[in-house]
Amino acid sequence: MQILTSRITRAVALVAITASLSACGLPRSGPNxxxxxxxxxxxxxxxxxxxxxxxxxxxxxxxxELGFSSAFQNAGVVGSDTIAAGDVLSLTIWENVDDGLLAGQGANATVLSEVQVDGSGFIFVPYAGRIKAAGNSPEAIRRIITEKLDTQTPDPQVMVTRAAGDGATVTITGQIAGQGVYPIQRPTRRLTAMLAQAGGVAVDPDIAQVKVIRGSKSGTVWFEDLYKNPKYDIPLRDGDRILVEADPRxxxxxxxxxxxxxxxxxxxxxxxxxxxxxxxxxxxxxxxxxxxxxxxxxxxxxxxxxxxxxxxxxxxxxxxxxxxxxxxxxxxxxxxxxxxxxxxxxxxxxxxxxxKTLGAITGATSSVDSLASIGE
The missing domain is CATH 3.10.560.10 (Outer membrane lipoprotein wza domain like)
Structure with a gap:
């Protein structure tokens, strides 16, 4: 009689477990x-x-597809000696008279050793007025000053040199070997050369992206495309910000x-x-x-x-x-x-x-058997 009761108990338990599993489901990783x-x-x-x-x-x-717009591709190459705001210039002006506009008594040359380019990109030269310096080369500034003084003193001779400052610069950040601010020099006037100057990308070239921010505009290109498509090796401009990062996808x-x-x-x-x-x-x-x-x-x-x-x-x-x-x-x-x-x-x-169902039933049945044996 006890054996029959035990079998009935196991059968009832099995039916109950199966119904329970069907009602509440088993653990799984998601929908079928x-x-x-x-x-x-x-x-x-x-x-x-x-x-x-x-x-x-x-x-x-x-x-x-990534790439730079025509505005980036058609930008002019910045000269290696382009003056930027904050640079300090040294001006020397010779006048072909004994009593000139700028030179003192008995001298025919005037030296303006520290003329800083202001935030708006201008400098002030006596008798020549405010002159746009940022974006121009020393040679261009020399011609402008010469033309302005020529109407006031005969045959002026002007020499302009950068005394301090890096001129046009770009900022490089992100997954690059050497982050920092770099001057645009003759060998580094284009994007690939500037990246090389900074030590190259510090991420797998297959997934590296290069973003150039210029004012309110920006463009992004795959690093490999800089070499496959020369049109993307754009000329750099003063103030460009270059960000190198891994593929964000x-x-x-x-x-x-x-x-x-x-x-x-x-x-x-x-x-x-x-x-x-x-x-x-x-x-x-x-x-x-x-x-x-x-x-x-x-x-x-x-x-x-x-x-x-x-x-x-x-x-x-x-x-x-x-x-x-x-x-x-x-x-x-x-x-x-x-x-x-x-x-x-x-x-x-x-x-x-x-x-999973079979394992759950088998495990639960074993538990029922244990309980039944205790009852015996």
Whole structure:
């Protein structure tokens, strides 16, 4: 009688455990395929679930192009001796008369040893007035002063030199070997030469970006493009700020992958298969290779092309599905490009959920057996 009671107790417990597991669910890394498809606009959700094929990979293969505008590319080269605000000039003026405008009695030369260029870029020279110095070379300033004095004293001779200051300078910060303020000199009048002067980039060149800020305008270029496209090796201007940084793009990996986290791009163009490899691949004991999903807010134009519709307005929630078990599944994953902000989610295989259920039932049944044996 006790044996029968024990068996009935175990059976009742097994039914109760199974019902409990079915009601509250088992621990898992996220939704399964069925639940993801339930979020489709064809069901009860607001997302478009699209199986990736060659047409989809072509429509979504949008790469981010960086470069400088024509305003940067067409800027003139700054001379190596260009004067800037804050520089100190030394002026020597010779007059071809014994009693000149500037020279003292018995002298025919006047030395103005410390003439500082003010914040507006001007200097003041007696009898010549305010003269624009910033942006000009010493030779240009010499000609301006000579022309202004020539109407007041015969055949003046003027010599202008920089006594102090670096002239035109740029500021370099970020992932660079030598951050600092650098003067624009004859060998460093262009971007690549200035970066070399600062010791080169301190990040993988494959993902390095160079940003140049000039006043209220800015432009960013891939470091490698500076050498592939000479037009991006722009002339530098006084006051330019150069920022070198690693590619700021990232994606999120979730589900049955080797790691669940936010991952930075390691290559300029990152495919789905490369992104999966970056996080350690699929978990061999739990991942479902038929359920690799990429979640993305797709721009209107691309969404229309992917879906073949023209009635969409604004960005659309898209869920791209990759089946790695298909004959061309790995090729499609290799060709499908990941973009900034994407979420890659890998579902668990149905067998994994069955194992969890079986393990939970087996463990719970063992506990019931223990309790039953105590009751005996």
């Amino acid at each position: 395929k069925k639940e993801i498809f339930a979020g489709s606009v064809l069901e009860q959700g607001d997302s478009f679930v699209v199986a990736v094929n060659d047409r989809v990979t072509a429509a979504t293969a949008i790469t981010e 990232s994606f999120t990996a979730l589900g049955a992958t080797g790691g669940q986290s936010v991952i930075n791009f390691e290559t300029r163009n990152l495919s789905a298969i490369e992104a999966i490899a970056q996080v350690g691949g699929l978990q061999t004991n739990s991942a479902d290779p038929t359920g690799v999903f990429v979640f993305r807010n797709e721009p209107e134009a691309i969404a229309k092309q992917v879906l073949g519709r023209d009635d969409l307005v604004g960005p659309q929630r898209m869920i791209y599905m990759l089946d790695l078990t298909q004959p061309n599944g790995l090729f499609l994953a290799r060709d499908f490009l990941i973009r900034d902000g994407d979420t890659i989610y890998v579902t668990e295989a149905p067998f994994t959920q069955w194992q």
